Amino acid sequence: xxxxxxxxxxxxxxxxxxxxxxxxxxxxxxxxxxxxxxxxxxxxxxxxxxxxxxxxxxxxxxxxxxxxxxxxxxxxxxxxxxxxxxxxxxxxxxxxxxxxxxxxxxxxxxxxxxxxxxxxxxxxxxxxxxxxxxxxxxxxxxxxxxxxxxxxxxxxxxxxxxxxxxxxxxxxxxxxxxxxxxxxxxxxxxxxxxxxxxxxxxxxxxxxxxxxxxxxxxxxxxxxxxxxxxxxxxxxxxxxxxxxxxxxxxxxxxxxxxxxxxxxxxxxxxxxxxxxxxxxxxxxxxxxxxxxxxxxxxxxxxxxxxxxxxxxxxxxxxxxxxxxxxxxxxxxxxxxxxxxxxxxxxxxxxxxxxxxxxxxxxxxxxxxxxxxxxxxxxxxxxxxxxxxxxxxxxxxxxxxxxxxxxxxxxxxxxxxxxxxxxxxxxxxxxxxxxxxxxxxxxxxxxxxxxxxxxxxxxxxxxxxxxxxxxxxxxxxxxxxxxxxxxxxxxxxxxxxxxxxxxxxxxxxxxxxxxxxxxxxxxxxxxxxxxxxxxxxxxxxxxxxxxxxxxxxxxxxxxxxxxxxxxxxxxxxxxxxxxxxxxxxxxxxxxxxxxxxxxxxxxxxxxxxxxxxxxxxxxxxxxx
Amino acid sequence: xxxxxxxxxxxxxxxxxxxxxxxxxxxxxxxxxxxxxxxxxxxxxxxxxxxxxxxxxxxxxxxxxxxxxxxxxxxxxxxxxxxxxxxxxxxxxxxxxxxxxxxxxxxxxxxxxxxxxxxxxxxxxxxxxxxxxxxxxxxxxxxxxxxxxxxxxxxxxxxxxxxxxxxxxxxxxxxxxxxxxxxxxxxxxxxxxxxxxxxxxxxxxxxxxxxxxxxxxxxxxxxxxxxxxxxxxxxxxxxxxxxxxxxxxxxxxxxxxxxxxxxxxxxxxxxxxxxxxxxxxxxxxxxxxxxxxxxxxxx
Numbered sequence: 001x002x003x004x005x006x007x008x009x010x011x012x013x014x015x016x017x018x019x020x021x022x023x024x025x026x027x028x029x030x031x032x033x034x035x036x037x038x039x040x041x042x043x044x045x046x047x048x049x050x051x052x053x054x055x056x057x058x059x060x061x062x063x064x065x066x067x068x069x070x071x072x073x074x075x076x077x078x079x080x081x082x083x084x085x086x087x088x089x090x091x092x093x094x095x096x097x098x099x100x101x102x103x104x105x106x107x108x109x110x111x112x113x114x115x116x117x118x119x120x121x122x123x124x125x126x127x128x129x130x131x132x133x134x135x136x137x138x139x140x141x142x143x144x145x146x147x148x149x150x151x152x153x154x155x156x157x158x159x160x161x162x163x164x165x166x167x168x169x170x171x172x173x174x175x176x177x178x179x180x181x182x183x184x185x186x187x188x189x190x191x192x193x194x195x196x197x198x199x200x201x202x203x204x205x206x207x208x209x210x211x212x213x214x215x216x217x218x219x220x221x222x223x224x225x226x227x228x229x230x231x232x233x234x235x236x237x238x239x240x241x242x243x244x245x246x247x248x249x250x251x252x253x254x255x256x257x258x259x260x261x262x263x264x265x266x267x268x269x270x271x272x273x274x275x276x277x278x279x280x281x282x283x284x285x286x287x288x289x290x291x292x293x294x295x296x297x298x299x300x301x302x303x304x305x306x307x308x309x310x311x312x313x314x315x316x317x318x319x320x321x322x323x324x325x326x327x328x329x330x331x332x333x334x335x336x337x338x339x340x341x342x343x344x345x346x347x348x349x350x351x352x353x354x355x356x357x358x359x360x361x362x363x364x365x366x367x368x369x370x371x372x373x374x375x376x377x378x379x380x381x382x383x384x385x386x387x388x389x390x391x392x393x394x395x396x397x398x399x400x401x402x403x404x405x406x407x408x409x410x411x412x413x414x415x416x417x418x419x420x421x422x423x424x425x426x427x428x429x430x431x432x433x434x435x436x437x438x439x440x441x442x443x444x445x446x447x448x449x450x451x452x453x454x455x456x457x458x459x460x461x462x463x464x465x466x467x468x469x470x471x472x473x474x475x476x477x478x479x480x481x482x483x484x485x486x487x488x489x490x491x492x493x494x495x496x497x498x499x500x501x502x503x504x505x506x507x508x509x510x511x512x513x514x515x516x517x518x519x520x521x522x523x524x525x526x527x528x529x530x531x532x533x534x535x536x537x538x539x540x541x542x543x544x545x546x547x548x549x550x551x552x553x554x555x556x557x558x559x560x561x562x563x564x565x566x567x568x569x570x571x572x573x574x575x576x577x578x579x580x581x582x583x584x585x586x587x588x589x590x591x592x593x594x595x596x597x598x599x600x601x602x603x604x605x606x607x608x609x610x611x612x613x614x615x616x617x618x619x620x621x622x623x
Numbered sequence: 624x625x626x627x628x629x630x631x632x633x634x635x636x637x638x639x640x641x642x643x644x645x646x647x648x649x650x651x652x653x654x655x656x657x658x659x660x661x662x663x664x665x666x667x668x669x670x671x672x673x674x675x676x677x678x679x680x681x682x683x684x685x686x687x688x689x690x691x692x693x694x695x696x697x698x699x700x701x702x703x704x705x706x707x708x709x710x711x712x713x714x715x716x717x718x719x720x721x722x723x724x725x726x727x728x729x730x731x732x733x734x735x736x737x738x739x740x741x742x743x744x745x746x747x748x749x750x751x752x753x754x755x756x757x758x759x760x761x762x763x764x765x766x767x768x769x770x771x772x773x774x775x776x777x778x779x780x781x782x783x784x785x786x787x788x789x790x791x792x793x794x795x796x797x798x799x800x801x802x803x804x805x806x807x808x809x810x811x812x813x814x815x816x817x818x819x820x821x822x823x824x825x826x827x828x829x830x831x832x833x834x835x836x837x838x839x840x841x842x843x844x845x846x847x848x849x850x851x852x853x854x855x856x857x858x859x860x861x862x863x864x865x866x867x868x869x870x871x872x873x874x875x876x877x878x879x880x881x882x883x884x885x886x887x888x889x890x891x892x893x894x895x896x897x898x899x900x901x902x903x904x905x906x907x908x909x910x911x912x913x914x915x916x917x918x919x920x921x922x
Contacts, residue, residue, distance in 0.1 A: 037736060037742075037744075038786070038790075038831075040742075040743065040830070040831045041734075041736055041737075041742040041743065041744050042742070043736070043737060043742070045737070045741045045742060045830075046737050046739060046741045046742070055810075089810055090809050090810060093809060093810050093811070093812060094809070096812050096813060097805055097806075097813065098799075098800055099799070099800020099802075099860070099863065099865065099866075101820060101823060101824065101827045101863075102820075103817075103820065104815050104816065104817045104820045105817070106817060107814070108812075108814030108815055108816055108817075109812055109814065110812055127824075129741075129828070132741055132828075132830075133827060136827070137800070140798055140799035140800065141799060143794050143798060143799055144797075144799040180779065210736040210737040210738065210742065211735060211736050211737075211738065212736045243712075243713045244713075244738060244739070245738075246738070246739045247739075326740075327739065327740075330740065330758050331713075331739060332713070333713065489729055491724075491725040491729065495725075533729075534728075534729045534730060535695075535729055535730030535732075536695060537692050537694055537695050537730065537780065538694060539692060539693055539694060539779060539780045540732050540779055540780045540781075540783050541730075541732075542732050542733075543729040543730055
């Protein structure tokens, strides 16, 4: 059995993973990254808009924090938000010092522009390719520092001890599958594992996310016992290209782009969706407005609306939004210098994820999470544009420092079942969770074996013993999947679930649709017990890898839908037909889900609105 | 054939783990593969018939896709498989490959992730030219559409090539920002004129897809040649005024080496295939001029 050993293991090599690795190494740790993609292939590279940071006179971190709390519809935790806003200037300038090619003003300073929901133009950008520049700048630092990367290794599982309560467990490493060679190996982490696996957009049919964004880290942490938080809050970006889901940055509207319906009405104003901010209202507001236009018969081709930027002039467009011209031409066949772009809402970002405190630590000792896969929470029920990239670098760095044993302030945000919390209940049409069975190894039910929890086998319980057993279980699972000769293939299961999610758990949600989705997911779980991998090869078996990913998609689709059904109110990105108001008296609390060995348990934790020097009083959220 | 397929599988994974169950792997795996082959024969036949009916009925595209697997019977000898994919408006080469994989043959293997020409995973050799699968419209191509792995690279399986050599070259030019002029304060920016940022802008757009290197005749003949992408990476830093003059000199020394800029014979093949429209040949030429200027200065 191959075991690789390091102080800190980072899973994932996007913005958060790279920043975490750099920070851990600066603390003196021997750190390695394990990633299913080579770092420069990570989806951070597709981020377009920018990095919110209060850098200028007239702006302040307090204003950034206020905007973020308001944008979150008061479901973000103030200590996390204040951490984001106070540290963003320093981390953003750190990127500049690492050579990042930001757009520049005439005086040579980094450029900033307006973005939705911001009271000051503080979105620091590099054309419409900020994520690409950020990702490559950080990978350059990784190369400079000689940090070890195990690329094209798919992490299958976390090696976690088996105490009864997750808060008593410890993570000692991860199990990886070498995509190129077909080997299963253990990665022992002496000090900590940092999960930085990014988004879960592949749970949906129409998404801006990459094919690789299957939420692996969230699903693994969930099954290992870490609660996942606020999963129902999924951001649907208002401007994606209809045929592919390719993202058209909010920067287009930030620079003055206008949305029109089929009758050429500027509907954001004319129908009162956002009478003050219009196109620059928060993303959830604009996404709902667009779909309302379509549903009321004013959509173009009954599907989308138009985003027009021609009036900005070619020079300004090429200077600040050139990438958008290429994307629209290449992926929609529309030249935005000549005609308006068709756009519609598409899944874009998961506000929820692995529960962490503001230092990136989970309730399991030695296990950290940062970036989109984590939920501290800085975004609450809706993320502001330009707040994802600073989250990656700030919480990536904090998790890296903490995992490597550096000095950190004690966290104010509690994790796991500690501090204040209350039990929850949700009426489901079918049982959620693992399908009870003793033989379905691939599904991971019955024996916790296949999804990599820890069984009560004999063993000395030492860290290496915990890791070796986890490796053995995953090896068994792979053999089982490869040996099975017939059954159903992952593509069919995945596609059924994606379609059900986009039909029922999208921008507008109704009770019956949510229940239908739970039934569909249950059916998919049953089907997954019979899944098989047709490609027998040990070399670059993407059939196998996608089959493993599909299991993660199932768990997360279910978690999102459960949360959506449980939350009987309308807050931020979560809209319910039956509950048309934000209900602060009952719902100023985070939705928590614990896997509980296959029997998901719902509970709630109150939101922390108390900041360092002020309380963020919930107000009516209007734009 | 444009693609070389010599491949010797290293067997270090077996030796390392001999004590484990993996020892029985070869024979067990052979048996499994035989069994799978039999079990899937009629299933595939049925699927193919159905798909063929659909393809006949609709507007379809004919793909000829390169196949190779070093360990699977029937695929060890490279071959081309035919797929008939129903055409939808806007369909790209990547869309067609995904359709073929998810509908006809789940073992069809290719790298892909973002679907929007930014991750650089899916550079392929399509109808005799290096292109990104996700950015290439089927409607722009003659049929049958011939899809092969990038030439001048070792094929791992089907359309997947070994990128290690490309990465090594990229990383050999000190591809990271270096300066002695950093401002003192952690909140203080190093200034850069908009003109200088514009100067390096195109060079920063590289997505490491490897299309340029694969198209380059010189790189094909000289394995140590840095290649267009790595030289462009050096250009990105050498031309950035924030690095300062000393560092620029250091960078020119790196790209002036025996296998550096002077190898380029300005055939423009790299520039022609670059999916991000980076003027690679111009950048190489400009570095040559800079190198000459600085040599005269120091001479």
